[in-house]
Amino acid sequence: MSITKAEIEAALDRVLLPDGRSLIAHDLIRALAIDGSTVRFVIEAPSPEVARQMGPLRDAAEKTVSQLPGVQSASVALTAHGPAEAKPAAPSLKIGGHPKPQAGPTKPSGVQRILAIGSGKGGVGKSTVSSNLAVALAKAGRKVGLLDADIYGPSQPRMMGVNKRPASPDGKTIIPLHAHGVTLMSIGFMMEEGKAVVWRGPMLMGALQQMLGQVEWGELDVLLVDLPPGTGDVQLTLCTKSELTGAIVVSTPQDVALIDARKALDMFATLKTPVLGLIENMSMFVCPDCGSEHQIFGQGGVAAEADKLGVPLLGTLPIDLETRLAGDGGTPIAVGESAMAQAYGRIADGLIKGGMA
Numbered sequence: 001m002s003i004t005k006a007e008i009e010a011a012l013d014r015v016l017l018p019d020g021r022s023l024i025a026h027d028l029i030r031a032l033a034i035d036g037s038t039v040r041f042v043i044e045a046p047s048p049e050v051a052r053q054m055g056p057l058r059d060a061a062e063k064t065v066s067q068l069p070g071v072q073s074a075s076v077a078l079t080a081h082g083p084a085e086a087k088p089a090a091p092s093l094k095i096g097g098h099p100k101p102q103a104g105p106t107k108p109s110g111v112q113r114i115l116a117i118g119s120g121k122g123g124v125g126k127s128t129v130s131s132n133l134a135v136a137l138a139k140a141g142r143k144v145g146l147l148d149a150d151i152y153g154p155s156q157p158r159m160m161g162v163n164k165r166p167a168s169p170d171g172k173t174i175i176p177l178h179a180h181g182v183t184l185m186s187i188g189f190m191m192e193e194g195k196a197v198v199w200r201g202p203m204l205m206g207a208l209q210q211m212l213g214q215v216e217w218g219e220l221d222v223l224l225v226d227l228p229p230g231t232g233d234v235q236l237t238l239c240t241k242s243e244l245t246g247a248i249v250v251s252t253p254q255d256v257a258l259i260d261a262r263k264a265l266d267m268f269a270t271l272k273t274p275v276l277g278l279i280e281n282m283s284m285f286v287c288p289d290c291g292s293e294h295q296i297f298g299q300g301g302v303a304a305e306a307d308k309l310g311v312p313l314l315g316t317l318p319i320d321l322e323t324r325l326a327g328d329g330g331t332p333i334a335v336g337e338s339a340m341a342q343a344y345g346r347i348a349d350g351l352i353k354g355g356m357a
Contacts, residue, residue, distance in 0.1 A: 003070035005032060008039060011068055015061045023061060030079075037072040039065050044079050051080035095190045096199060097206040105243045108212055110219040111145065113245040113357065115276070116238055118268070120260030122153075122229035125281040126250040128327050129317070130226035131159040132334040136341070136348035137357055138181035139334065142221040145176070145183040147211055149238065150228040151204050152197055154188030161330020165189055174215045180335055185215050201233040208237050222357040229260075231267040239271035246276040246356065248314065253280060253301035261302075265309065276356050277314035278306045279347065285319045312354075315347040
């Protein structure tokens with residue numbers, strides 16, 4: 001007659017510790033195995049000190065099981081939890097500080113192109129365009145990185161659905177994060193959510209230099225840099241300290257937005273950074289009920305500016321509720337196959353065919 005696991009556990013439930021509770025009640029039995037008429041198991045003590053006192057208990061358990069019908073031999077090992085192995089503390093990684101001297105503009109190793117995505121004005125959807133364009137390029141087969149350089153208002157952690165802190169094996173090298181096929185870095189990964197970054201210009205410049213030079217970007221076809229609004233320290237640092245392939249300017253058709261977009265265009269011209277094209281965001285609103293189109297922010301302003309400058313109009317993107325919901329939810333609309341995803345796909349294809357990504 002073969003022995004069963006239940007019969008063995010019932011026998012061990014009669015082997016009592018000094019407190020009157022059994023081996024089974026204390027959950028000390030591990031690796032119980034039956035091989036024909038041979039039974040093997042382990043008694044795992046809570047500590048090495050306790051294990052040294054449990055020799056008689058081990059002998060009693062072995063004897064009890066070996067006397068069961070169908071058991072010819074019982075082998076019992078006694079082990080214990082050892083103290084947790086102390087792990088060395090991870091090196092401290094600090095972001096920010098005065099920038100290091102550079103001999104000239106540099107580019108991260110393995111990165112083929114760097115595209116800056118800017119706007120003279122906040123609130124025109126530049127970060128939304130950046131995240132969706134990065135995803136669209138990745139879907140088209142490119143190896144894509146996205147650097148959130150908006151130090152004061154980083155939004156890519158939310159838009160890309162990532163909230164972990166990057167690892168650093170040595171306190172200097174930064175291991176980027178990944179989402180939706182895109183390699184990511186943002187100051188938002190390094191800060192507690194809701195915590196303000198209160199830095200002067202040199203700290204911003206140092207942080208940008210670190211995120212460009214100390215991040216292990218790997219092999220990338222293109223690195224998109226989501227710039228903050230305006231024409232300040234971050235833009236100046238990026239354009240003068242890195243080998244930019246070019247810049248893309250995002251604007252709405254509204255006159256007020258175009259005034260600031262022209263300042264961004266002038267800044268890139270002053271810094272000898274080629275403008276690869278313009279993207280008109282919030283170009284229209286399509287009523288979900290009747291399908292009629294409404295030019296809430298005006299019409300054709302960005303197209304006219306592109307024509308005036310002799311640069312391509314890379315695409316026009318309507319106001320879209322699903323795009324906003326997708327960004328807030330951490331999965332950019334370009335991940336799917338909707339009409340908006342296809343619109344971003346067309347912009348990505350244009351950049352690839354033009355040799356810009």
